Amino acid sequence: MVTRSEILVRGIVQGVGFRPFVYTQASRLDxxxxxxxxxxxxxxxxxxxxxxxxxxxxDLKANAPPxxxxxxxxxxxxxxxxxxxxxxxxxxxxxxxxxxxxxxxxPISADVATCDDCLRELFDPQDRRFQYPFINCTxxxxxxxxxxxxxxxxxxxxxxxxxxxxxxxAEYEDPLNRRFHAEPTACSVCGPRVFLSEPTAxxxxxxxxxxxxxxxxxxxxxxxxxxxxxxxKILAIKGIGGFHLACDALNSEAVERLxxxxxxxxxxxxxxxxxVAIIKEHCLASQEEEELxxxxxxxxxxxxxxxGSTIPRAVAPGLNNLGWMLPYSPLHHLLxxxxxxxxxxxxxxxxxxxICFGDEQAVNRLGxxxxxxxxxxxxxxxxxxxxxxxxxxxxxTVLRRSRGYAPEPIRTGVRFETQILACGAELKNTFCxxxxxxxxxxxxxxxxxxxxxxxxxxxxxxxxxxxxxxxPEVVAYDLHPEYLSTKxxxxxxxxxxxxxxxxxxxxxxxxxxxxxxxxEVIGVALDGLGFGTDGRLWGGEFFVADFxxxxxxxxxxxxxxxxxxxxxxxPWRMAAVYLQQTFGDEFLNLDLPFVKELEPRGWPTLRSMIxxxxxxxxxxxxxxxxxxxxxxxxxxxxVNYEGQAAIELEAxxxxxxxxxxxxxxxxxGKLIEAHDVVHAAVSDLLSGTSPxxxxxxxxRAVARLIATIAEQAREERKLNRVVLSGGVFQxxxxxxxxxxxxxxxxxxVFTHARVPTNDGGISLGQASIANARIKLGRI
Ligand SMILES: [Zn+2]
Ligand SMILES: [Zn+2]
Numbered sequence: 001m002v003t004r005s006e007i008l009v010r011g012i013v014q015g016v017g018f019r020p021f022v023y024t025q026a027s028r029l030d031x032x033x034x035x036x037x038x039x040x041x042x043x044x045x046x047x048x049x050x051x052x053x054x055x056x057x058x059d060l061k062a063n064a065p066p067x068x069x070x071x072x073x074x075x076x077x078x079x080x081x082x083x084x085x086x087x088x089x090x091x092x093x094x095x096x097x098x099x100x101x102x103x104x105x106x107p108i109s110a111d112v113a114t115c116d117d118c119l120r121e122l123f124d125p126q127d128r129r130f131q132y133p134f135i136n137c138t139x140x141x142x143x144x145x146x147x148x149x150x151x152x153x154x155x156x157x158x159x160x161x162x163x164x165x166x167x168x169x170a171e172y173e174d175p176l177n178r179r180f181h182a183e184p185t186a187c188s189v190c191g192p193r194v195f196l197s198e199p200t201a202x203x204x205x206x207x208x209x210x211x212x213x214x215x216x217x218x219x220x221x222x223x224x225x226x227x228x229x230x231x232x233k234i235l236a237i238k239g240i241g242g243f244h245l246a247c248d249a250l251n252s253e254a255v256e257r258l259x260x261x262x263x264x265x266x267x268x269x270x271x272x273x274x275x276v277a278i279i280k281e282h283c284l285a286s287q288e289e290e291e292l293x294x295x296x297x298x299x300x301x302x303x304x305x306x307x308g309s310t311i312p313r314a315v316a317p318g319l320n321n322l323g324w325m326l327p328y329s330p331l332h333h334l335l336x337x338x339x340x341x342x343x344x345x346x347x348x349x350x351x352x353x354x355i356c357f358g359d360e361q362a363v364n365r366l367g368x369x370x371x372x373x374x375x376x377x378x379x380x381x382x383x384x385x386x387x388x389x390x391x392x393x394x395x396x397t398v399l400r401r402s403r404g405y406a407p408e409p410i411r412t413g414v415r416f417e418t419q420i421l422a423c424g425a426e427l428k429n430t431f432c433x434x435x436x437x438x439x440x441x442x443x444x445x446x447x448x449x450x451x452x453x454x455x456x457x458x459x460x461x462x463x464x465x466x467x468x469x470x471x472p473e474v475v476a477y478d479l480h481p482e483y484l485s486t487k488x489x490x491x492x493x494x495x496x497x498x499x500x501x502x503x504x505x506x507x508x509x510x511x512x513x514x515x516x517x518x519x520e521v522i523g524v525a526l527d528g529l530g531f532g533t534d535g536r537l538w539g540g541e542f543f544v545a546d547f548x549x550x551x552x553x554x555x556x557x558x559x560x561x562x563x564x565x566x567x568x569x570x571p572w573r574m575a576a577v578y579l580q581q582t583f584g585d586e587f588l589n590l591d592l593p594f595v596k597e598l599e600p601r602g603w604p605t606l607r608s609m610i611x612x613x614x615x616x617x618x619x620x621x622x623x624x625x626x627x628x629x630x631x632x633x634x635x636x637x638x639v640n641y642e643g644q645a646a647i648e649l650e651a652x653x654x655x656x657x658x659x660x661x662x663x664x665x666x667x668x669g670k671l672i673e674a675h676d677v678v679h680a681a682v683s684d685l686l687s688g689t690s691p692x693x694x695x696x697x698x699x700r701a702v703a704r705l706i707a708t709i710a711e712q713a714r715e716e717r718k719l720n721r722v723v724l725s726g727g728v729f730q731x732x733x734x735x736x737x738x739x740x741x742x743x744x745x746x747x748x749v750f751t752h753a754r755v756p757t758n759d760g761g762i763s764l765g766q767a768s769i770a771n772a773r774i775k776l777g778r779i
Contacts, residue, residue, distance in 0.1 A: 268317075
């Protein structure tokens, strides 16, 4: 007997070849019916023998296309047959109500690296897309960066400006073609083109109708660009989510010049190589790291540098790691084809500004840095930086979550009854929306310290609201009154429920949500700075916490931070403070190179600032203690990017040293004193101990401190789960030692994986806490 079933598939099922897949599955079982996208997912009607329909549903789940994620399959069986004569794929049909409505939403795929099928065609001289730099299909290509609105159809992407030629259209409309409804599909006849130009020639603007002088066949343009790179030129290259600045990574003169012109004195540059083999000439890569490099997300993977590497030090000064990625767009593949050397491919921005993504903006901002521009005329709608990840303890840990990851929602094990907008922190900002079972964490926005980044933040929020039909009823924000994200939250007029969340509590909650755990835990939040509930600047914090509350059970004893933000940029100030705290003013008699430099640096002024408590906010920050030790040892007195002193302190630590200093714990186990650590470090330095040993002994002291406080908390509270979060845990040496000690002591340890341990994870923590408080009515 013939029956009909309606099947609704939810999840990431649009723009990933799901309808052709459904068509094939149905045809195989000789089922008739219809499939179409709607604002909830993919809606299927099938008609035939009920046993075959059940088989069809099983097949759907078992064989779903590689880029899809099925969240649920709802079936409505035994309906009256509609007497379909075939199985047809329908255009995305949306009822007028659906489009503006809030009821439904469909997750959107992130941008996906070029697939193997497309790569084969790209390098096949017989293929009509041979060497076409914008080749893609339903399994690969740009998505989030070109989507202007939903439903995901070509007309709502930046590809709408290119009318398909007859051949492309035929493929696009053929349900059995692998480009069936591949929205960004194109070819050299009808699609985007590349141009190579000097900056001066671009002054009048760039457009398809006004191509610059060097436009030509894409193969000529790209080989000319490669030639320029090999001759030492700096190129601004338009990519998927923005511009890169590129040069030959083995040409130290070019690297130095790029560094100077970008005003990026020391921040590491990322690298791109044609193959894993080239990367392995310079860095060690485990099986997991290799898989991550090759994954369709194509993040930058941070790898340990080999001692024999010929990459100039100027690529990543003071570090023994390098960040690598493999080509992820066809343009990259063509540019790097056959290239035996890596390229520097760093974000196309000036200093700390966000990455450039519009042509004119890029020409204006990067015109003085780049010798040439390699452009194309496909617009980028949403800027996204490259994501940065690494492998920690055998699993991926995301350090910057952006291209290839965003806007894919994260499941946290929690159901969000209310839609929440969490505005995040100041540095490495992300925002986060919640809806149903999802947390939509934004792409990396950057440091909210200038207007351009703030614009990126507010536009990003608007875009997410549109894409996912979000209408938040609650806004969560950081306690810091000066954060631009806080000011934004407080300035929203149409949401009355606003929930402030303490920064370090948000860190712990973020790591709990990342690991899908709930209930009380021992939380260790170590970072640079965050606003405390007592109005002081926290950062060396131990809690007993859950999603609702955080009780501060121990913290570093506060010290003055003379000059406020200036003390962050000048770690010598923190070193002087810790010496004074430990030895009194007698510290000036210590026979250390550091002490001798204090007078000219301005210690007398600092001293009176401390004495009169002028512009000396108090802080319990662990990040600042790392700064102090780094400066004391002579590693770094001034920093050119956030965390630099601590990062270089880690890099120089003797990996084989088992020595450790010891923190003092007073105030009934609540107050952590650094005096003993500073004292021991000074004695070692005075007796000629190598700074690499001092660094190692300091790292181990922090790891042991964490274990000691955790053991104390276990005894008092009967808790056995320890959650580690905060920017300080980007320090791999510290993290590894801490995990080791805690596990040896029988603790269950949770660290970050899907969201960053730094402030990029704060928005998820804020959202999780707000959600828990709403459920309890504690707002
Ligand atoms: Zn493809
Ligand atoms: Zn075409």
